[in-house]
Structures are given as C-alpha cells and as structure tokens.
Amino acid sequence: MARGMRKTDDNADENARNVGRRRSTVRTISERAGVSTSTVSRALKGDRRISAKTRDSILAIAREEGYAPNAMARSLVTHRSGVVGLVIGEIGNPFYPELLERLHPRLAARSLRAMLLHVGSGPLDEGAVQSLLQYQMDGCLIASATLSSRIEDICLQYRVPMVMINRVARVHSCAVSCDNFAGARLLGELLIEAGHRRIALVTGQSNTSVSEDRVEGLQAALSDHGVSLTASCEGHSTYAGGFAAAQEIVERGLRPDAIFAVNDIMAMGVIDALRRAGLRIPEDVSVTGFDDIQAASWPNYDLTTVAQPVDAMIERTLDLLLERIEDPSRPGENVSIHGELRRRGSARLSGRTASLS
Amino acid sequence: MARGMRKTDDNADENARNVGRRRSTVRTISERAGVSTSTVSRALKGDRRISAKTRDSILAIAREEGYAPNAMARSLVTHRSGVVGLVIGEIGNPFYPELLERLHPRLAARSLRAMLLHVGSGPLDEGAVQSLLQYQMDGCLIASATLSSRIEDICLQYRVPMVMINRVARVHSCAVSCDNFAGARLLGELLIEAGHRRIALVTGQSNTSVSEDRVEGLQAALSDHGVSLTASCEGHSTYAGGFAAAQEIVERGLRPDAIFAVNDIMAMGVIDALRRAGLRIPEDVSVTGFDDIQAASWPNYDLTTVAQPVDAMIERTLDLLLERIEDPSRPGENVSIHGELRRRGSARLSGRTASLS
DNA sequence: CTGAAAGCGCTTACAG
DNA sequence: CTGAAAGCGCTTACAG
Numbered sequence: 250m251a252r253g254m255r256k257t258d259d260n261a262d263e264n265a266r267n268v269g270r271r272r273s274t275v276r277t278i279s280e281r282a283g284v285s286t287s288t289v290s291r292a293l294k295g296d297r298r299i300s301a302k303t304r305d306s307i308l309a310i311a312r313e314e315g316y317a318p319n320a321m322a323r324s325l326v327t328h329r330s331g332v333v334g335l336v337i338g339e340i341g342n343p344f345y346p347e348l349l350e351r352l353h354p355r356l357a358a359r360s361l362r363a364m365l366l367h368v369g370s371g372p373l374d375e376g377a378v379q380s381l382l383q384y385q386m387d388g389c390l391i392a393s394a395t396l397s398s399r400i401e402d403i404c405l406q407y408r409v410p411m412v413m414i415n416r417v418a419r420v421h422s423c424a425v426s427c428d429n430f431a432g433a434r435l436l437g438e439l440l441i442e443a444g445h446r447r448i449a450l451v452t453g454q455s456n457t458s459v460s461e462d463r464v465e466g467l468q469a470a471l472s473d474h475g476v477s478l479t480a481s482c483e484g485h486s487t488y489a490g491g492f493a494a495a496q497e498i499v500e501r502g503l504r505p506d507a508i509f510a511v512n513d514i515m516a517m518g519v520i521d522a523l524r525r526a527g528l529r530i531p532e533d534v535s536v537t538g539f540d541d542i543q544a545a546s547w548p549n550y551d552l553t554t555v556a557q558p559v560d561a562m563i564e565r566t567l568d569l570l571l572e573r574i575e576d577p578s579r580p581g582e583n584v585s586i587h588g589e590l591r592r593r594g595s596a597r598l599s600g601r602t603a604s605l606s
Numbered sequence: 607m608a609r610g611m612r613k614t615d616d617n618a619d620e621n622a623r624n625v626g627r628r629r630s631t632v633r634t635i636s637e638r639a640g641v642s643t644s645t646v647s648r649a650l651k652g653d654r655r656i657s658a659k660t661r662d663s664i665l666a667i668a669r670e671e672g673y674a675p676n677a678m679a680r681s682l683v684t685h686r687s688g689v690v691g692l693v694i695g696e697i698g699n700p701f702y703p704e705l706l707e708r709l710h711p712r713l714a715a716r717s718l719r720a721m722l723l724h725v726g727s728g729p730l731d732e733g734a735v736q737s738l739l740q741y742q743m744d745g746c747l748i749a750s751a752t753l754s755s756r757i758e759d760i761c762l763q764y765r766v767p768m769v770m771i772n773r774v775a776r777v778h779s780c781a782v783s784c785d786n787f788a789g790a791r792l793l794g795e796l797l798i799e800a801g802h803r804r805i806a807l808v809t810g811q812s813n814t815s816v817s818e819d820r821v822e823g824l825q826a827a828l829s830d831h832g833v834s835l836t837a838s839c840e841g842h843s844t845y846a847g848g849f850a851a852a853q854e855i856v857e858r859g860l861r862p863d864a865i866f867a868v869n870d871i872m873a874m875g876v877i878d879a880l881r882r883a884g885l886r887i888p889e890d891v892s893v894t895g896f897d898d899i900q901a902a903s904w905p906n907y908d909l910t911t912v913a914q915p916v917d918a919m920i921e922r923t924l925d926l927l928l929e930r931i932e933d934p935s936r937p938g939e940n941v942s943i944h945g946e947l948r949r950r951g952s953a954r955l956s957g958r959t960a961s962l963s
Numbered sequence: 964c965t966g967a968a969a970g971c972g973c974t975t976a977c978a979g
Numbered sequence: 980c981t982g983a984a985a986g987c988g989c990t991t992a993c994a995g
Contacts, residue, residue: 272739272764274988285966290990298964315764317739321678321687322988325971330678332741335722341900346703350726357733362741365692365720369707376714382629382674384689384719407629407672488904521906543698547845549878549906631972642982647974655980679972682987 273314282307293318330385333570334366334409336373336400338393339486342514343542348392348414348559355563359571361387370395378403388570390414394457394486410573414566415557417458421581423569425562428585429462429539430469432555433509435590436537437470440507442599445535447479449505451494451515453486460486463511463539479505484515491518499526505534507596513538513545513554520550520595535596541588551594558586630671639664650675687742690927691723691766693730693757695750696843699871700899705749705771705916712920716928718744727752735760745927747771751814751843767930771923772914774815778938780926782919785942786819786896787826789912790866792947793894794827797864799956802892804836806862808851808872810843817843820868820896836862841872848875856883862891864953870895870902870911877907877952892953898946908951915943 275286275293282289284303292299292307299307310316324330333356337345356363364384366377373396381389381403388410391400401422404411411422418424440448450467453460471478480503482494491510495518498505508523510516516538520530528534538545541556565584573579592598632643632650639646641660649656649664656664667673681687690713694702713720721741723734730753738746738760745767748757758779761768768779775781797805807824810817828834837860839851848867852875855862865880867873873895877887885891895902898913922941930936949955 275990276988286988287967287990288965291965294990300964303964317736319682319742319988320737320740321682321742322971323990324678325676325682325973325988326990328971332721340703340707343700343703346697346700350697353722353725354731357731362737363722364689365710365722368710374711374714379674380677380719383677385676385678488901492905518904521904525905544845547875547878548849548882632974633972643972644974644983645981648981651974657980660980676972679987680974682972682989683974685987 273311273316274319277314278307278310278316281310324385328385329574330387331361332364332384332386333361334377334381334384334386334389335363336367336377336389336391336393336396337365337369338391338396339370340368341370342486342512343544344415344512344514344540344557345392347542348563351559352390352392352563355567359567361567363390366400367396372396373399381409382407387574388412390566390570391416394459395454408577410570410577412566412570412573414562415459417462417585418581418583423573423582423584425566425569425584425586426459426462427555427557427562427588429459429588430466430585432539432588432590433463433466433511434470435466436509436539436553436555437467438473439590439598439601440509440535440537440596441470441474441476442601443535443597445507445597446476447503447505448476448507448509449480449482449498449503450478451482451484451491451508451510451519453484453511453515455483457486460511467509479503484510484518486512486515488514488518491515492522493518495519495522496526499523499528507535507537510536510538513540513542513552516552516554516595517544517550520552530595531597535598537596539588541591545591546593552591553593553596553598554591555588556591557588561586630668630673631676634671635664635667635673638667681742685742686931687744688717689719689721689741689743691734691738691741691743691746692720693724693734693746693748693750693753694722694726695748695753696727697725698727699843699869700901701772701869701871701897701914702749704899705920708916709747709749709920712924716924718924720747723757724753729753730756738766739764744931745769747923747927748773751816752811765934767927767934769923769927769930771919772816774819774942775938775940780930780939780941782923782926782941782943783816783819784912784914784919784945786816786945787823787942789896789945789947790820790823790868791827792823793866793896793910793912794824795830796947796955796958797866797892797894797953798827798831798833799958800892800954802864802954803833804860804862805833805864805866806837806839806855806860807835808839808841808848808865808867808876810841810868810872812840814843817868824866836860841867841875843869843872845871845875848872849879850875852876852879853883856880856885864892864894867893867895870897870899870909873909873911873952874901874907877909887952888954892955894953896945898948902948903950909948910950910953910955911948912945913948914945918943 279286292304391413413424484490484494538554545552632646649661748770770781841847841851895911902909
C-alpha cells in the first residue's frame with residue numbers, strides 16, 4: 250500500500266516552461282545569435298578571440314535556454330571524456346564509504362566525474378572492464394586493499410592512467426596510502442613503553458600491502474624491544490573476523506594484555522568479543538585499531554587508532570592521476586603519507602610525545 | 607617513505623601486444639574484413655540480415671582486436687547513453703553503502719552504468735545537475751531519505767526519468783520504499799503485547815517520509831491499545847543523534863520500558879547510551895530499530911528490527927526506471943514493499959506469530 | 964574577429 | 980545480404 254503522494258508541485262510553472270522542448274545545441278544558439286556554430290563553441294569556452302559583444306549575447310542566450318554542452322559529442326573530438334572509473338572494494342568497511350564521500354567533491358573540483366566500475370569485495374566482472382573502455386574513461390581510481398590486479402592489467406594494456414588508493418603499487422602503477430608501517434610501529438612502541446608485554450595481533454587480509462605493512466610496523470617495534478608476539482590471528486578485515494579472532498584468543502587462554510588490530514572495524518569486533526568474555530577495556534586488555542573511521546570515536550569503542558590522512562591522500566591521488574592523463578608516459582609512483590595518532594580510551598599508551606613525521 | 611614496488615609484472619608479454627596501438631574502431635575492422643562499416647556495425651549487434659560467414663569473420667576480428675564500441679559515438683546517434691545518475695544521501699548510515707553494493711550489479715544486469723551525481727547528505731551542487739544534462743543520462747536514481755526536491759525538479763523539467771528509493775514521492779515522480787508504516791506498527795503492537803507501556807520514540811529527520819511513516823505506524827499501534835507515547839526525541843538519523851536522544855531520555859528521568867528508534871543506526875546509539883547509564887538491554891529497556899543493516903546482527907547490538915526488502919526494492923526501482931526510459935509519459939508511481947521482522951535479543955516481544963503481509 | 968569545412972566513431976534509413 | 984550517404988553535436992585547424 251503506497252501511502253499517497255505528498256505536497257503539491259511548487260514548481261509546476263517553472264517546469265512547464267521547458268517541458269517537451271528539445272534540448273538546445275550549439276546550432277540552436279548559433280541560429281538565435283546569428284553567428285556560426287564555431288563562434289558559439291568558442292564563446293562558450295571563453296576563447297579570447299571572440300568579441301565581448303558577441304560573447305555576451307551568446308552567453309545570454311545559452312543561459313536562457315538552459316544550454317548544457319553534450320559531453321558525448323565533445324569527447325568524441327577532444328579525446329577526453331572527463332570521466333574516471335571508480336572501483337570501491339570492501340564497502341562493508343566504513344572506511345570506504347567515508348572515503349567516497351570525501352573523494353567525490355574533490356573529483357568534481359577537478360572537473361572529473363566518477364563512473365562506478367565495481368563495488369564490493371567480490372571479483373570484478375568483465376562488464377566493468379568493458380565499460381571502462383566503451384566510455385573512454387580518462388583514468389581509473391581503485392579504492393580497495395584487495396582488488397586490483399585484473400583491472401590494473403587492463404589499464405596498463407589500454408594505457409588508461411590508474412591510481413590506487415590505500416594500497417602499495419606493483420611495478421608501473423601509482424598508489425597512495427597512509428604510512429602504515431610508521432603508524433603501526435608507533436602504536437607498537439607506545440604499547441610497549443606503557444608496559445604491555447603480551448601483545449596479540451589480528452591481521453587483515455593476507456596479501457594486502459596495507460595489512461602487511463601494518464604487521465611489519467608492529468613487528469619492528471616489538472623486535473626493537475625484544476618482545477615477541479603472543480598470538481597472531483587472521484581477522485579478514487571485517488567486524489565478524491575481528492570478533493571471532495578475539496574469541497579464539499580468549500578461548501585459547503592466551504591472556505594478552507594488548508590486542509593490536511590491523512584496522513578499526515576489526516578492533517570493534519575485538520572489543521565486543523572481549524567484553525562479552527567479561528574483560529574490561531583497557532584495564533584488562535588494551536585494544537588499538539587503524540584508520541580512524543567515524544565509529545572509532547563512538548563512546549562505546551573510544552578507540553585508540555591512527556587516523557589515515559584521507560584528505561591529503563585524495564589530493565595526491567588526483568594529482569598523480571591528472572598528471573598521467575596529461576602525460577601517460579610518466580613512471581609509476583608510490584606515495585605514502587603520515588597518519589596521525591588518536592589517543593582514546595581503548596588502550597593504555599605511553600604518554601611520550603610522539604610524532605609520526 | 608614508499609615501501610617499494612612488489613611482485614613482478616606477470617603479464618608483461620600480454621600487455622606488450624596491444625600497448626600503444628590506437629584502439630580499433632568499426633573502420634579498422636571493416637578494412638580488415640573487407641566490408642563496409644555499416645556491415646560491421648550490424649554484425650556486431652547481431653542483425654539477422656548479415657550472413658553467418660561475414661558475421662563470424664567480423665566477430666573474430668573484433669575479438670582479436672579487443673574491440674570495444676565507443677559508447678560516446680553510439681549514444682550520439684541512438685540518443686541513449688546507458689548511463690544513469692546516482693545520488694546517494696546519508697552515506698554515514700550503512701544502509702546506503704549496503705544498498706549501493708547490491709544495486710550496482712543489478713544495474714549492470716540491465717546494461718546500465720552508474721555515474722555518481724552526489725554523495726553524502728550535504729546539499730546538491732549545481733555541478734551535479736550540469737553533469738546529469740551534459741552526459742545525457744538516461745535516468746536518475748535517488749537513494750536518500752532527505753535529498754531530492756532540487757534534483758527532482760531538474761529531472762521533471764528536462765524529462766529525465768527518475769526513481770527515488772527509500773522515500774515516498776510527491777506528485778509526478780516514482781519512488782520505492784519499504785512498507786514503513788506496517789513495519790513500525792507491527793513492532794509497536796508486539797512491544798505492547800509483551801507488556802511495554804512506557805514507550806519512547808527516537809525519530810529520524812523530520813520531513814522525511816521514511817521517518818514520518820514509521821512514526822505514524824508506531825502511533826497507530828499505540829492508539830489502538832490506548833497507550834500514549836512516553837517521550838519523543840529527534841535523533842537526526844545518526845548514531846550520535848540516537849546516543850544523545852537516549853541520554854536525554856535517561857537524564858529527564860523518563861524511565862521508558864522500551865525505546866523505538868526509527869532506524870538501526872540510531873538504535874545502536876541508543877543502546878550504547880543506555881548501557882553507559884547502567885541499564886540492561888532488554889531486561890531494563892527494550893530497544894528496536896528498523897532497516898536491518900549488517901551491524902544490527904553484531905552480537906553487541908543483537909538488534910530487533912524490520913529488514914527492508916532491499917533486493918525486491920532494487921528490482922522494482924529498476925523496473926520503474928526502465929519503463930519510463932522507454933516511455934517518459936508514464937505517470938508517477940509509489941511502490942511500498944513489505945519488510946520482514948527480525949526477532950533478536952534487544953527487545954522483549956510478544957511471541958504471537960506475526961506477518962507483515 | 965569570424966566562418967566553412969572536415970572529422971571524431973558510430974547507426975540507420977534508403978537503395979540496390 | 981550489403982553499401983553509400985547522411986547525421987548525431989561538438990571542436991579545431993585553416994582561411995580570410
């Protein structure tokens with residue numbers, strides 16, 4: 250049962266004006282202005298050669314007609330579509346929707362639009378690849394810790410510039426990430442300095458550079474202090490995986506005094522599982538995450554973590570992409586940007602003034 | 607410090623083959639096959655008039671060249687772009703990313719691609735509207751409880767078919783939603799039948815049909831049983847809003863025996879705030895949500911809720927959209943689909959067999 | 964400062 | 980069963 254239409258249409262009048270009219274084109278405008286379509290085209294893009302008078306009259310008409318240039322026609326001749334393909338991986342991890350929300354306006358700021366190629370952690374289908382090619386996308390952005398090799402190959406093969414975000418690139422490609430190694434190492438040091446000696450690790454997906462680097466960062470801190478890992482469990486980068494990992498750690502009687510989760514969403518699962526087992530955070534066990542997703546600051550979690558420098562990562566990603574759209578011969582580049590420690594209540598940390606830079 | 611390139615490029619050979627070659631076109635293929643471009647075009651789209659022999663040789667060449675038709679050129683003549691604009695509202699509510707993940711493959715299944723028009727609950731900027739027009743999008747999908755009037759007007763004005771999901775439409779437009787009224791009413795009845803009499807409400811954004819309908823559904827159940835609301839707080843459809851609302855309810859000494867949150871994300875905030883105040887769920891207070899996002903089944907929340915029939919909603923949304931792309935003169939339509947009760951641990955509910963249909 | 968012409972890569976009547 | 984021609988809406992040398 251539909252619950253009925255609401256409100257009346259305030260804009261009926263305004264809508265009526267243009268309804269049913271064919272959309273205007275350079276031709277429509279050129280006829281009304283009494284000039285050639287070349288002149289219209291030039292005036293519209295601010296070519297300095299067009300006289301102020303002609304330009305103004307063309308602009309006025311265009312505005313009046315609600316003219317929008319046909320991007321398809323334009324890109325046919327300019328060989329630039331203004332479209333970038335977007336792959337978003339593990340969207341169940343709030344890090345990605347949060348990234349998407351901030352990425353989109355920054356793309357727009359650089360006159361780029363995003364076409365969705367793939368969403369979610371499932372395998373890329375051939376349709377994604379086809380549309381990348383069919384729509385003549387100028388470039389491709391991969392936001393995912395796991396997906397990439399297939400689409401990376403396609404981009405290489407067809408010379409579509411591509412940048413990965415939240416990954417480290419293999420040869421040829423570009424990628425931008427947080428300095429995961431440094432962030433994890435700092436977290437590890439501060440845990441140890443605060444007296445933790447039985448540190449358990451919950452890893453993300455193996456074979457992702459993000460997880461690997463964070464694990465290595467922690468290991469570096471541990472071996473610097475001659476401490477060895479109490480346990481290591483695979484948490485698959487999901488809440489459920491973190492929850493299960495913590496349950497296992499508890500059941501096996503490992504009694505860690507700290508659990509280092511490779512990302513926030515797993516850390517949340519860890520905390521919930523620990524509490525369920527009657528343990529207090531951080532009195533009995535310290536828990537740390539990584540990413541600083543919004544939920545990390547929910548009072549229930551109050552998670553100590555490293556904030557990824559998302560805005561800076563986005564800007565650098567777009568720099569790299571645009572440079573390569575300009576000049577596809579540029580070599581691949583990996584950029585890693587320092588994150589920022591967020592001290593919260595889920596972990597007892599050394600109070601030492603710590604900088605990640 | 608970038609941590610270095612990894613792996614070697616397994617596909618160097620394959621990549622080398624096509625690198626640097628111009629992409630092939632109908633013209634490339636027609637020359638190699640010794641036929642006209644018309645014939646190539648027809649063969650490629652399976653026109654029955656082309657002889658099997660010609661067709662096969664053309665198809666073979668196309669495959670060999672990795673041919674992908676230029677969608678820009680095609681849409682210039684067909685007046686169909688195969689692109690729909692996508693507006694995603696409150697992406698901080700996991701309901702939307704989860705919807706997006708399921709929507710995207712279903713769009714692909716109908717040969718449609720999604721271009722992002724807007725992400726997040728901020729106001730739509732003019733750029734979104736411009737790109738809708740410039741890229742000749744065939745239609746537009748609005749997934750948002752709040753955004754819409756501006757883009758709705760534009761779509762009406764330029765005759766771009768549009769369907770809203772998770773909303774009820776005003777005149778002219780189409781919308782698909784869960785039967786929010788019936789779902790909320792059922793939840794209310796089961797709470798009352800289980801003995802709750804001091805029921806507090808945490809609303810979403812006012813002026814959204816989703817929130818209004820759920821509130822009305824609850825009210826209907828209450829007035830049927832001569833129960834009146836103990837309190838009503840605005841929760842802004844966010845976790846933080848739900849948290850604050852529950853804190854206020856506790857501080858004002860309202861002592862509800864149940865809190866009905868208009869959606870899951872607010873219910874999660876409510877639960878965390880209640881526990882913080884030392885209350886047990888559901889022994890002291892029952893809490894219900896709506897949507898059945900993934901986090902609702904996390905053990906920490908174990909939230910009793912109504913699952914939105916997301917897959918059915920998506921299919922109907924696409925039906926409506928495609929019908930109107932075919933025939934824009936079709937009248938607007940509101941569809942509401944029954945949700946499904948999820949009995950979990952956060953609320954004491956009457957055991958009565960309840961159906962939402 | 965402006966215009967005529969060609970062309971981007973397709974599709975589609977119209978002929979044959 | 981196949982091809983020549985026109986055209987979708989732009990932009991851009993090339994002329995003037």
